[in-house]
Each structure stands twice: as structure tokens, then as C-alpha cells.
Amino acid sequence: MTTAPSSLNLISRAQSLPWPTILLGVLIVIVAAGTIVFPTYTAYDATYSLLWGREILDGQLPVFATYRSPTEHPLGLVFGVFFAAFGRAGDRLMLLATMGSFVLMVVALNQLARNSFTVLVGLAAAALLCTRFDFPFLAARAYIDIPYLALLLWAAALEVAKPRRGAVVFWLLALAGLLRPEAWIIAGIYWLWLFPGLSWRKRVEFAMLVAAAPLIWSGVDYIVTGDPFFSQTHTTDWTAANGRNKSAGAVPGQTVLFFSQLLKLPVMVAGLIGIGLASWLVPQRVRVPLALFLIGLFTFVLLALGQFSVISRYLLLPSIMLMIFAAFVVAGFTVIEEGRVRKYWSAASAVAVVALIVWTIVRVNVGVLVSELKFRGDSVRALTSLLDRPDVRAVAKCGPVLTSNHRLVPSVRWIMDLPPDQVVPRSDVQVSSKVKEGIVVLAAGRAVLLRGGLDRENPVAADTLRNLPPVGYRPIAANDLYSVYGRCR
Numbered sequence: 001m002t003t004a005p006s007s008l009n010l011i012s013r014a015q016s017l018p019w020p021t022i023l024l025g026v027l028i029v030i031v032a033a034g035t036i037v038f039p040t041y042t043a044y045d046a047t048y049s050l051l052w053g054r055e056i057l058d059g060q061l062p063v064f065a066t067y068r069s070p071t072e073h074p075l076g077l078v079f080g081v082f083f084a085a086f087g088r089a090g091d092r093l094m095l096l097a098t099m100g101s102f103v104l105m106v107v108a109l110n111q112l113a114r115n116s117f118t119v120l121v122g123l124a125a126a127a128l129l130c131t132r133f134d135f136p137f138l139a140a141r142a143y144i145d146i147p148y149l150a151l152l153l154w155a156a157a158l159e160v161a162k163p164r165r166g167a168v169v170f171w172l173l174a175l176a177g178l179l180r181p182e183a184w185i186i187a188g189i190y191w192l193w194l195f196p197g198l199s200w201r202k203r204v205e206f207a208m209l210v211a212a213a214p215l216i217w218s219g220v221d222y223i224v225t226g227d228p229f230f231s232q233t234h235t236t237d238w239t240a241a242n243g244r245n246k247s248a249g250a251v252p253g254q255t256v257l258f259f260s261q262l263l264k265l266p267v268m269v270a271g272l273i274g275i276g277l278a279s280w281l282v283p284q285r286v287r288v289p290l291a292l293f294l295i296g297l298f299t300f301v302l303l304a305l306g307q308f309s310v311i312s313r314y315l316l317l318p319s320i321m322l323m324i325f326a327a328f329v330v331a332g333f334t335v336i337e338e339g340r341v342r343k344y345w346s347a348a349s350a351v352a353v354v355a356l357i358v359w360t361i362v363r364v365n366v367g368v369l370v371s372e373l374k375f376r377g378d379s380v381r382a383l384t385s386l387l388d389r390p391d392v393r394a395v396a397k398c399g400p401v402l403t404s405n406h407r408l409v410p411s412v413r414w415i416m417d418l419p420p421d422q423v424v425p426r427s428d429v430q431v432s433s434k435v436k437e438g439i440v441v442l443a444a445g446r447a448v449l450l451r452g453g454l455d456r457e458n459p460v461a462a463d464t465l466r467n468l469p470p471v472g473y474r475p476i477a478a479n480d481l482y483s484v485y486g487r488c489r
Helices: 007-016 019-037 044-057 074-084 087-116 119-131 134-139 145-161 167-177 182-197 200-225 230-242 248-263 265-281 287-305 312-335 340-363 366-387 390-396 406-416 446-453 461-465
Strands: 401-403 423-425 438-443 474-478 482-487
Touching: 019 087, 019 119, 044 074, 044 087, 044 406, 074 087, 074 200, 087 119, 087 134, 087 145, 087 287, 087 312, 087 406, 119 134, 119 312, 134 145, 134 248, 134 312, 134 366, 145 167, 145 182, 145 287, 145 312, 167 182, 167 200, 182 200, 182 287, 200 230, 248 265, 248 287, 248 312, 265 287, 265 312, 265 340, 287 312, 312 340, 366 390, 366 406, 366 438, 366 446, 366 482, 390 438, 390 474, 390 482, 401 406, 406 423, 438 446
Parallel strands: 401 423, 401 438
Antiparallel strands: 438 482, 474 482
16 A cells, blocks of 8 residues: 655655746636636727728828827837738737737746746746736736837846846847837946947947837838927827826825835835845845836836826836835745745745735725726627617718717727728817717717716816717617717708
């Protein structure tokens, strides 16, 4: 008769399993299942990338300068062209690709934390990223921040694995710089860091890679609009119009607020403690994560002072670095030798992990997250079902499509394959007041009105009035979320 293996043997076998690979497989399964159960679609910015891609495929220059359109991103245009080639399926394919980028982002964070510290710190950092729901929620709406962060984190992970690696890091930063301009600063600082040890040939070669992204960005702006600085001026104008710019005095408070929103208070505090703890115990290993944290904070302040939007998405990079340092607080005992300190630290970490899990269960309303994901899929399908009706299409031929404000414009244009001047938001009073025929798409349900019918920064009575049909328009079709009125003389 064989005896049951001892608990020591079970622990030994568990430790020998390839946990990073196993957990990666679990993550892929969860992401795949989530995209099937909650089929969401591209959000505002990503849908504009698809529209610009479709315009390019039609042989014309994309139209960037429309009412409250987002900033263009050159690599986002490439994605837009590629996915727009698949027709209406392009938005779902773009979203699936972004979810894939999220998986790559998690793997990159694991590698960066692992290369900087230990395997267990890497796993803890990846777990924190997956449970900070703002990040996968951005992926579920196809925000470019996710592939941008994936590129940055891989560049950082490769640099830590082989310091002063050079070319491949610059290439990844150049690609990231075609998605967000903050990468330009990171690439420039990296070039300065390498400068003393480079030959003049390498200095020039890498300087060209640093300059590539901003030059390409300006070149695209110039070709399309005639203004090489269009993205900068358009963004600041849009920010001022929406009240997203803040005074210098408001930046510190906004920074703390956004960190607590993105990370939740316990992780934010643990991350700040982790910076000091890691810098004390293993100062040679904190160089890259700490540099990215400080650069991320610096670029956020720089954007705020430059009158760009002050929003939480611009603190995503330093937030992720705080996750690494919070993971160090939990699993950093693995960097020190066996002994009493390591034993007490590991025991305290176990208690902290349990406390964090309990805190998350108590504070996080999963039902709200589920309903939000479900709503986003349902709303697109409800809107599509109305706009595809033959009677709606027939009346739409009589004039432009009106929407209550700018938020529905890209979705309506994408579904109906319409040019910019054929979908007019009623909040653009100067243009919409001239429209007397066509259809108007309005919120029919409270959920749609609250999410898309009101200006979140400055709700006014006019927002509600714009969700009423114009004089002379008659009902054509409706469902639980939207209604369509029309007029055709």
C-alpha cells in the first residue's frame, strides 16, 4: 500500500509548477470568455480612428477638424485603416485586438517587476493590474492607452533584462510615441542616459529614432490639415471647451484623487511605502520603475500646465509603477536572505493580501461593472437595429442626422457610413439650427440619457431640451434605449 505524499512533498511540487505560464493561460481564458459574454464595442476615440481609416480607404484625406473630435494618433490611424477594411466587423476586431494588448501588457508588467525584483513580485504586480478594474475596462472600450502601455512596459522590461540595450527599446518607444506624445520624453531621457557610452554613429542613429515619432506626427497633421501643430492646438481648444483644464494649484489634489481612483487607497499607500522600502533594500534594482514613475508624474504636470486635459488616463503609467512597488511591499521579502525578518515579512504579507481581498470584496460593486459592460454592448446593438431600418434610412436621405450632442456622432457615422457633415450634434447650435429635415436620434431610456445625453462636466437644462425632438419631426421608430424622429417634406 502506498502512503499519501507528505505536505512537504505537495508544497515542493506546487513550487515546481510553472505558475507564470499557468496564470497567463487563466488570464487568456478569462479575457476570451469576457469578450464573448460581454460583447462591447469601440468607444468615442477608437470609433473616430475607424472613421478616419475608412476615409483613407475611400481614397481621401481623413477629416480631423470636426466638432469636438478627439486628437488623432498616427499609429491609431494605421490601426483604423486596417480594421476599417473589415467593414462593420472592424469595431469588434479592434476591440478584440485591444483586449489582446491588455494581455501583453499584463505579461510585460510581470516581466518588468520580475526582472527588477523577483518572480513573486512580478506575479503580485500582474495580479494588482488585473484587479484594478479601470485598466481592463479601458481595454473593453478599445482605448489606445492599452497598446501604448504594453509597448512602454515591454521596452522597460527589456531594458531591465539587459541594461543599455539600445535599439529595440528605442523602436518600441518610437511606436509608443505614435500613440501618445509622453513617450517622446521617455525616449529623449533614455537617449541622454545612453549618450556617454555611445559612439557618434549610434548617437545619431538613436537620435533619429527619438525624433521619428514627433516628426511623423507633425507630418501627418501637416499633410491632412496644413498645420504641423494641429493635434496640440486642437486638443487644447477642445479641453478648454469641455472645462477639463485645471489651474496649477489644482494639479496636486487632482493627482492624489486620480491615483486613489485608479489604484484604490490601500494600493496607492502601499506603492508609496514600496518606493522607500525598495530604494533602501535594493537601490540598484529600482532604477527603471522609479524613473518611469517620476517621468509619468512629470509629464502629467507638464500636460496640465500646457492646458491639456487633466484626466486620470494621463496618470496610468505612474499608477502602474506604483503597482510594482505595492507588489514589492507584499512580496519583497523574496529579495532578502532567509531569517527572522523574511519570516515575519512573509507572514505580514499574507495578512495584508487577505485584508486587501476583503477590502475589495466589501468596496467593489461587481454588479455595477457587469451592468456597465452589458449596457455598452446593448446600447450599440439597440442603436444599430434602429438605424438599419428601411423606414429610418429612407427619411435619413432627406437631410443630415441630428444627435443631442457630440457623443453619438462617431457611432452614427460608423453605422450609417456617413461623412462628417451628414451627422450634426444639436449642441453645435450654429450648424444644427440650419437643419430642418432628416432624422434625429434621441435617448429613450434613462441610462442612455445619463451616460450620453448630459454634459458630465457641466450639465445644463439645454442638454435635456436637446433630447426632445425638433419642431415638425415625427416618431419613426424606437426601442428601450433610443428613439428616432424624422421629417421629410
